Amino acid sequence: MQVSVETTQGLERRLTISVPAETVDVEVKNRLRHIGKTQRINGFRPGKVPPSVIQKRYGQSVRQEVAGEFMQRNFVDAIVAEKLNPAGRPAFVAKSNEDGQPLEFEATFEIYPDVVLKDLDKIAVERPAVDVTEADLDEMFETLQNQHKTWKENKRKTKTGDKLTIDFNGRVDGEEFEGGKAEGFELELGSGRMIPGFETDIIGMKAGEEKTITVSFPDDYHAEKLKGKTAEFDIVVHTTESAVLPEIDDEFAKLFGVETGGVAALREEVGKNMARELNQAVKAKVKEQVIEGLLEVSELDIPAALIAQEVDVLRKQAMKRFADQMDPNNLPELPAEMFEEQAKRRVKTGLLLGEVIKVNELKVDEAKVTDLIESAASAYEDPSEVIEYYKTNKELAQQMQNVALEEQAVELLLASANVTDKKASFKDIMNPEGK
Incomplete structure (x- = not known):
């Protein structure tokens, strides 16, 4: 096999691959011989069909089939030999595929970009410094009263x-x-x-x-x-x-499943829930700033193939949401342009975080996975049932491991970022701009 590599533009590469004629011809002849032994053709006894008849009837299709398989196989061998990392499926074009001639073909594809992490200390993050206050609790109890008025x-x-x-x-x-x-x-x-x-x-x-x-x-x-x-x-x-409005008393506490301890126990439980939600919201805001900062300091060519794949994912998700809300027969055709910017951002983020994980040899922290699952489960009536469901569902467990690894990467970036703590209130974080 002979291979040459050409850079066409940006991340696009073109491989020209030549497979010796003898290698291809032998495979074609073997398959035609097998067809001759097994194929029934009118006018001939089984296994007695002349090779010339088999060649005339099946030769071209068999050669095309063999060529396709050799293209796939030799493409894989070539990218391994040339140390290329394709970012999408190749487009094959056969340049020569005749009896007695080498099989020559081109494979055009994009490769993953070289990701360089730099200027990470220029990532600016304002981290909210906030706690749940007694006044926040009082306001939450007013909300709970209104919900049961x-x-x-x-x-x-x-x-x-x-x-x-x-x-x-x-x-x-x-x-x-x-x-x-x-x-x-x-x-x-x-x-x-x-x-x-x-x-x-x-x-x-x-x-x-x-x-x-x-x-x-x-x-x-x-x-x-x-x-x-x-x-x-x-x-x-x-x-x-x-x-x-209902009185805030033991009976009020029972409305929320607090059977013992009365208002004090309810206040403690509500406070814990508020603190958990506040912590999650603060983490989300910090993560958003870290990602935004990482995108700003990083220049990166993005493979069009990956953007197209992500657009397809986003479009299918949107169509599913529409399907849940309206008649499937009246679903609109959503153009790819609607999702292109979001897709670019997601692909770029994934490539950069992937490099952070690779360079720093990050491994999934199982303790963090457990914390994430327990945090998600705590919002449900029976947390133990939810935890067990995560443990027995491989797909969900894998998703949570991915989330944990991403959080580890964000934490690592945060450690080298320019972080300032900014005082904030519960309302600032949980209800920005009164939304």
């Missing part, structure tokens, strides 16, 4: 926080519009469910009252025909109700 009918003027049962009928330019009419509609004032002005203009009404309000649809409203339009709504209030 009940309603009591009132006869007073409505205010923010009340729940109303109303009818409404909207018009734009004197014409009713789709979605602008409802009867027996329940609305909690202050929830922000309706367009700006709708809820505030109802405040102060009583049960049995009617009113016409004028509001404007936002310029970015989802319905094109209503964007920026002024609308009138006829409002009829049927009932108004006030929220009744």
Whole structure:
């Protein structure tokens, strides 16, 4: 076998490979001989078909078959010999495939780039310095109270926080519009469910009252025909109700599965959960900054083949999400361009983290895997069942090992990064920008 390597452009390589004629011809003849012994052809007894007939009928297809196999086999031998690492499937082109002539073919493919890790100390990270405070716990208990509130009918003027049962009928330019009419509609004032002005203009009404309000649809409203339009709504209030919050006592604690220890035990449990979620959120923010910094300081050619593969993965994931939400027959065709930037980022991140793992000879820390599984399981009612499920599911276990190894790489990068601790609050981390 003769091999030559050519750099066409960037990461693309072209191998020209020549296989001796004798090697190919012998294999072709052996296969044709086998066909002659086993193939039934009208007019000839089994095993007595003349070689010329076999050659005429099957020669070309057998040679093509043999050539394909030799291309695959010799390509593998060639990339091993030339120390090349393909990043995708090769495109084969046979240049010569005739009887008595060497099989000559070209294989064009991309290789993985040489990844060089540098300027890691220029990665800048602001690490949130934050703890769960008593005030955070108090606010969380208010949220829990609101989640279990009940309603009591009132006869007073409505205010923010009340729940109303109303009818409404909207018009734009004197014409009713789709979605602008409802009867027996329940609305909690202050929830922000309706367009700006709708809820505030109802405040102060009583049960049995009617009113016409004028509001404007936002310029970015989802319905094109209503964007920026002024609308009138006829409002009829049927009932108004006030929220009744449960007392924070032992019975309240039992609502959350705390049978003993009362409010103190519930407070301790909620505090632990908040601390766990806060820790996970801080780690995620730090990791995001480390990855972003790594991408910024690293220049890297990315194989188009890997981007295409990642685009395909992302597109299939998106299609699956759409399929869960709408009629499969009406699924849109999602263009590759939608996912290209995300795919590039993911491939580049994977290549860089892979190099960090390789250079530093990182191995999976099983203790970290256990911590990750236990952390994930703690959010469920029966953590032991979830832990056992991870242990018995090879695919999930492998995924968690990959996550652990990636975290180890991020921790190593963090150790050499420029890190500053920045004071933050629970709200800053868990509810940024009030989202």
